Amino acid sequence: MRLVSRLAGLFVLGLGTAPLISQTAIAADTIVFGAAISVTGKTAKEGEYTRDGYQFAIDTINQQGGIKVGDKTYKAALKYYDDESKSERTAQLVEKLVNADKVQFLLGPYASAPTATAAPIAEKYKIPMVEANGSAESIFNKGYRYSFMVLSPAKLYLRGVLDLVKSLDPNAKTVAILGENEPFSKEVAGGAAEYAKQLGLEVVYHELYPSNTQDVSSLLTNVKAKNPHILLGAGHLQDSLLVVKQSKDLGVSPRAMGFSVGPSSPEFRANLKSDGDYIFGATQWTSALKYNGDDPWKTPQAYAQAFKAKYPAYGVIPYQVAESSAAVVVYQRAIEQAGTLDPAKVRDAIAALDMMTFYGRIKFDKRGVNVYKPMAIEQLQPDGNKYTVFPIDVAEKTAIYPMAPWDRRAKR
């Protein structure tokens, strides 16, 4: 009996701390980037995107020779652990990466909450962390000097949907906002509410629900009673799916429905099939955007092509992949400009950076936030495809508006 319990204990521990190292042997002339990434748990999928984006950029840079530091050329490598989508675990693992694994630089985890726990550790050891998946500005309002984000900040996420609807329908007057109660989504929801008021829209409902919720029917029942023209959801993929499914269940049919996270990933359509039609989704990046950058790929189209060649399992490339690659590009440029691996000097080079990339402009404000890149909006259209519809000057197609009410849609 004692043996069994001991074995069970070992088994649990063994699974809990198994390191996930992408490269078995790390040579001396290698710059090691460390990250805690959610490969399992709630944001496992997005964690995979993050990892693949980092790894793809590192592999591409290595193929093209590596990173030049003075007259020496280094290879790059990624070392990561699974934080199980738990922020407290992220902090422990980042500490371990710095102390035990002696990684030279840090890349961010997936999502704002874990990024918020990783940032103080980067600060404590004075090691830069360029992150690509935590867009809550609260992280950057604490005066950290070593953390940087390549993303457009959370409060900008849903602005595009409001701008777009306003341009299509000056009579749209009311907005309902549902948000997940965690730092990133709260800022998305708050930013949308504030901007809606600036545009003269009335926010008739604005509530937060707990993370990991399995049911938003109560909130949607309240929303239905307010009959808003626009319904905005600020959460993660699972919540967005739930809001759409239960909106249909309860017959909540606004003129437009938009989400901060969800519609841009292929699973959104796979789960909802034609129920996903007309829905708007914010995105940091799409391969339809027209940027011409100075990096290993130059354009979004070239990036998408190269990534797909290496990871054929991906259909449409999620923005999390591109932004994660962009974080690695920032290091490449900053390290080359600094001409040294000294963390403080690389930090200064990152802070001074201003470059155009396949991902958009990257330049950081005093806090380390990339406020110089706009968000794009995509729409799932009834032809089964997803199109970039905003900003209007780089749009692939015009948005279809209003959304057809649930009870007046043709059965497939």
Place this chain on the structure above:
Amino acid sequence: MNPTEFGQIAVNAVLLSGILALVALGFSLVWGIMNIVNLSHGAFVVLGAYLTFFLHELVGLDPFVTIPIVMFALFLLGFGVQQVLINQVIRAPLLATFLLTFGLEILIVNLVNYFFKADLRSVTTRYTGTGMSLGPLRIPYIRLAALGISLLLVAVTAAFLKSTRQGRAIRATGMDIDAARLTGVKVAQIYALTFAIGASLAGGAGSLLSMIVPFDPNLGETYTQRAFVICVLGGLGDVGNVILGAILYAFVDVFVGARLPEMSQAFTFGVLVLLLVLRPQGIAGKKLYA
């Protein structure tokens, strides 16, 4: 809250309580009879959801048709798992059962993750999202059917426990294992049967959930927690207690969710703590399935 909203929210709560009762019943049986708090219960819910998903997606079966298949498959799996693993920790200290079932949960979830990836899935059919209108209230067909099937399965389980020889043997084992053994009950078999029924009910709940919520391999954890709360709320006494616990849980969750959505989880667990202080035996609870 106007009357329409109130009515809709009450409908939502009733619809939720059926499936919660189904999840909690299997959990409660294993806990009450075998004295094992089965932390891997949610993993069986996950397996049920995935089985239905693949039978629907690959074989083209209607998700409701898959329910008996899923329940049978989970019954066999539960039987096997009990014989090979759980039998090792019967009458072992609580910690050993926790470790084993917790490890099992991690194993199953990670295997599902490995084979099927962490992609979110939903079973989407032609009738997904359709429903009937009762005045201003909307009742989605799938959730209504899920409530009906849940109640049916709960009733069948209750009848089985009450009226069949095997069912009585299960209850006898729960009451006094030594006395049951003396009267000729093969306890090892009864334990395997109990665990298999628990897994089977969890699988059925997973089937139903796959049509209602988007899921990934981590679906189960929430349901293990909810089953635990419901069992404590209702007490481990009998099937009726589970239903009572599920209804209480659903109403607190849904009504608090309507007014103070941020606080709904805090409230449901708050009720749990309060009840443990005031009535540690549960709302209606006796100790066992007597």
